[in-house]
Amino acid sequence: MEKEERKENQRTRLTKRLLRESLLGLLEEKPVERITVKELCERAELNRSTFYAYYQDVVQLYYEMGNELVDALLDYVRDIGADRVQTEPMLAYIKERREMFALLIYNGQFMDMNAPLQRRVFEETIRYIWPAGAEMSVAGPEWxxxxxxxxxxxxxxxHRWVRDGCDMEPAELAALLGGLTETLLRAAPGLARQKGKKA
Known part of the structure; x- marks a missing residue:
């Protein structure tokens, strides 16, 4: 019985791996919404009933893969153990997995906040840095x-960096992002005070 279960689990892993690899190959050719179950199964050399044993549609498989990628990134950022996001190691992590990020997170979507994967990254980022607003005395709505x-x-x-093949080193892009962020954060309390004076 245990041997049969192990064989079944092995078959499931193999089937899912074939489907995932096939989906990544198709994502290089077209956006996810144009990929059909039929062509995915043909690419994986599996029949459709096998696909439907695991997934409702191609988008469900796409989001499963994307969510796993986002989970891994967020776990990595948390495991760094810093009290704030360390941009350079995070960018190095993304660069190592550039193809996956390009195909799953940025596939035909330029910062579409209705896209569940991008929404998740946004919400996690906001949760992580929300307390900094109070430290700078910036009101909640403005923050x-x-x-x-x-x-x-x-x-x-x-997004642009990933789509352009990570053409800058992570340290360079981290420095650029850090400089832009610092400039904005230095200006934020002053902007809030100016607004208060006008009112």
């Missing part, structure tokens, strides 16, 4: 918009 601005700008730079 929310400042964080959105910083996240969209920073994510846009990382």
């Amino acid at each position: 929310k918009y400042i964080l959105q601005y910083m996240f969209m700008g920073g994510s846009g730079l990382i």
Whole structure:
């Protein structure tokens, strides 16, 4: 019985690996919403009933893979153990897995905040750095918009970097992001005070 279960688990792992590799290959050719179960199964050399034993549709498989990638990135950032995000190691991690990030996180979507994977990264980032607003005496509503601005700008730079083949070293991009962020954070309390004077 145990031997049969082990064989079944091995078969499941192999099937899922074939489906994942096939999906990555197809994502190099077209966005996920244009990939059909039929062509995915043909690429994996599996029948459709096998696919439907594990997934409802191609998008479910895509999000499973993407969520695992996001989970791994967030775990990595947490494991660094710093009291703030260390950008350079995070960028090095992304660079090592550039193809996966390009195909799963940025596949045909430029910072679409309705995309569940990008939304998750945004929400985790906000949760991580929200306390800094109080330390700088920036009001909650203003801080929310400042964080959105910083996240969209920073994510846009990382998106471009990934799509361009990581053409800068992680240290260089980290320094660029750090400089831009520091400039904005230095200006934020002053902007808040100016707003208060006008009111």
